[in-house]
Amino acid sequence: MAREDIDFLLGDEPSGVSAVDAAKAQLDSSISEVGVQESEMLQAMSPKGQFSKRVLGTLANSLNRVAPLFERPDLKIEKVEAPPEDANSFPEDYMRVLAMVVAASSDAAQEGVVESNLVPALETIVDDTGVNLLVGKLSMLAKDKDFKRFLKEPAPQAPEVEPVVEEQEPVQDEMSDEELFASRM
Numbered sequence: 001m002a003r004e005d006i007d008f009l010l011g012d013e014p015s016g017v018s019a020v021d022a023a024k025a026q027l028d029s030s031i032s033e034v035g036v037q038e039s040e041m042l043q044a045m046s047p048k049g050q051f052s053k054r055v056l057g058t059l060a061n062s063l064n065r066v067a068p069l070f071e072r073p074d075l076k077i078e079k080v081e082a083p084p085e086d087a088n089s090f091p092e093d094y095m096r097v098l099a100m101v102v103a104a105s106s107d108a109a110q111e112g113v114v115e116s117n118l119v120p121a122l123e124t125i126v127d128d129t130g131v132n133l134l135v136g137k138l139s140m141l142a143k144d145k146d147f148k149r150f151l152k153e154p155a156p157q158a159p160e161v162e163p164v165v166e167e168q169e170p171v172q173d174e175m176s177d178e179e180l181f182a183s184r185m
Helices: 003-010 019-045 053-070 092-110 128-143 145-152 177-183
Strands: none
Touching: 019 092, 053 092, 053 128, 053 145, 092 128, 092 145
């Protein structure tokens, strides 16, 4: 076989760039685009205000106690030792865990597993007092046995809904008066 035939069979283009390499490059580009979108979304969700270094460190400790409930070792958060003096939003890794906690606690509250007042309301946090309230809620969720059990259970699958097909009655042609009269005899 000629080299061109082998390249064709292997998916290599004559220029030396294989279709697989091109697909990998496109996938890498898509992954980085999704990462940028996720980062933007998390920053948009982040509380805005003035937060001290000490309170952010306490929040990191609380998030470290809650994160293992989700059984994701990649969520470990290092304690923030030296955030900027005037931190006005939460770091992205904090928000990643907080978004999961908010979603899970909201679902648990809807199902009556936890009290609705334990669902963190990020939009109300504007200062250290709000962060301390959040830390308290996270600590309560981390200790709540029902919440832990709720997280261990598999997510309920939405019931499969079969499309409803309406049976149509056959359309009868309109009968003339004579045919109608004859059919009744």
